[in-house]
Amino acid sequence: MKLQEELKDSGFVVIASHVQNVPKDDVIQFLRQQKVNFTVTSGGDVPGDTANTIPRAFLFDSKGRLVERGLPSELKAKIPALVASEPHWLAAGRDYTKLKPVAESLKTAKSYGPILKKLDGEMKGSGPAAEEAKYLSERILGHGKSKLEKAKAMEGEDPFPAQQLYTDISLQWKGSEPGTEAAKRLKELKGDKEFQKELKASTVAHQILAQCDKLVAQQGKINLEYAPNREIAASVRSLVPALKKKYAGTKAASTISQLLEPYGFKDL
Amino acid sequence: MRRAGFLALCAAASALLLPRAPAQEPVSLKDVKLGEFWYGSRLSPEDLKGRVVLFELWGLK
Numbered sequence: 001m002k003l004q005e006e007l008k009d010s011g012f013v014v015i016a017s018h019v020q021n022v023p024k025d026d027v028i029q030f031l032r033q034q035k036v037n038f039t040v041t042s043g044g045d046v047p048g049d050t051a052n053t054i055p056r057a058f059l060f061d062s063k064g065r066l067v068e069r070g071l072p073s074e075l076k077a078k079i080p081a082l083v084a085s086e087p088h089w090l091a092a093g094r095d096y097t098k099l100k101p102v103a104e105s106l107k108t109a110k111s112y113g114p115i116l117k118k119l120d121g122e123m124k125g126s127g128p129a130a131e132e133a134k135y136l137s138e139r140i141l142g143h144g145k146s147k148l149e150k151a152k153a154m155e156g157e158d159p160f161p162a163q164q165l166y167t168d169i170s171l172q173w174k175g176s177e178p179g180t181e182a183a184k185r186l187k188e189l190k191g192d193k194e195f196q197k198e199l200k201a202s203t204v205a206h207q208i209l210a211q212c213d214k215l216v217a218q219q220g221k222i223n224l225e226y227a228p229n230r231e232i233a234a235s236v237r238s239l240v241p242a243l244k245k246k247y248a249g250t251k252a253a254s255t256i257s258q259l260l261e262p263y264g265f266k267d268l
Numbered sequence: 269m270r271r272a273g274f275l276a277l278c279a280a281a282s283a284l285l286l287p288r289a290p291a292q293e294p295v296s297l298k299d300v301k302l303g304e305f306w307y308g309s310r311l312s313p314e315d316l317k318g319r320v321v322l323f324e325l326w327g328l329k
Contacts, residue, residue, distance in 0.1 A: 010320075011318065011319040011320065012319065012320045012321075012322075013311065013316060013319050013320070013321050013322070014321075014322045014324070015302060015311065015321065015322070015323050015324070016323075016324040016325075016326050017302065017303040017323070017324065017325055017326070018303075018306065018326060018327060018328065019325050019326070019327055020327030020328060020329055022327065022328045022329055024306060026328065027306065027307075027328050028306065028307055030328055031307050031308075036307065036308065037308070038308055038309075039305070039307070039308035039309050039310070039311050040306045040307040040308055041302055041303030041304055041305055041306055042303050042304045042306050043301070043303045043304055044300070044301055044302050044303030044323065044325060045300070045301040045303075046295060046300050046301075046323065046325075047295055047299050047300070048295055049325075054325055054326050054327050055324055055325060055326040055327075056324070056325050057322055057323065057324040057325070058295075058300075058322075058323045058324075059320070059321075059322055059323075060297040060300075060320065060321040060322075060323065061320060062318050062319060062320055064296050064297035064298055064316075064317075064321075065294065065295075065296060065297075066294065066295040066296070066297075072322070072324050072326075075322060076322070079320065079322065082320055083320050086320055087318075089317075089318035089319045089320075090318065091318075092317070092318030092319075093317065093318055139318075146315075
């Protein structure tokens with residue numbers, strides 16, 4: 001989980017597929033309690049894999065080739081070196097003769113605006129440099145557009161992270177189309193009363209969930225009567241009715257009880 | 269000398285006749301069955317393009 005967080009900007013991804021006969025709700029409850037920060041699926045399979053012990057893992061490079069297989073703990077030690085040796089995921093998929101430094105700069109870039117500006121200049125020319133610039137520009141802009149679509153889809157479901165995502169896009173792609181679109185949408189949402197009400201409710205709900213993330217689990221289970229958890233439990237028990245009263249009719253108010261069940265809160 | 273030649277011929281013939289162990293096809297991420305989405309970020313095969321990916325098989329029990 002730590003590795004996923006540390007390397008997420010490089011494009012490194014963990015996908016863990018559950019392959020036992022265990023109820024989905026039990027698995028999801030466990031994942032929430034453990035604050036898992038990567039994608040989990042069920043019933044995954046690797047061609048040619050005949051082993052039957054778990055856990056077992058498979059490491060793929062940026063070209064999609066299987067480079068290692070074995071215990072997750074053994075493979076995890078090799079990941080930072082592999083990521084460092086691979087191109088940034090946005091630059092992956094081709095070789096560079098003219099713009100290799102620009103492709104490499106993606107690994108440490110905090111925003112894409114200056115890189116896109118440079119690529120625009122290169123595209124005005126011709127030959128390999130223009131071709132490489134076109135490829136990189138399309139990949140970076142495509143990523144921005146994909147994030148815009150995710151933010152748009154989140155608006156109705158979960159306004160608080162949607163707002164945060166629009167803000168991130170407006171900064172990271174400043175000076176380019178995705179950045180301008182995100183800034184424009186933020187301005188529109190500021191004047192949308194319905195959205196603003198949902199946003200306030202969503203913000204409170206996320207604050208409650210952030211408190212729940214501090215609950216201490218014992219052997220994988222959360223006991224709200226456990227001394228270190230009592231104060232947080234009491235706070236949550238008073239905040240939830242207040243959320244439901246103040247923001248009645250919002251999505252956050254209607255879903256908060258279900259979101260709190262994995263933490264042991266019943267009938268809130 | 270004849271015996272050595274005969275043995276060499278037999279070895280060559282058996283190499284032709286015996287079934288060869290099939291060469292392992294290299295495994296590619298695009299052939300991996302990711303499974304039904306349960307938790308976290310939904311990722312499509314397009315989302316994984318160009319990324320270093322750790323794919324784990326695990327169980328709760």
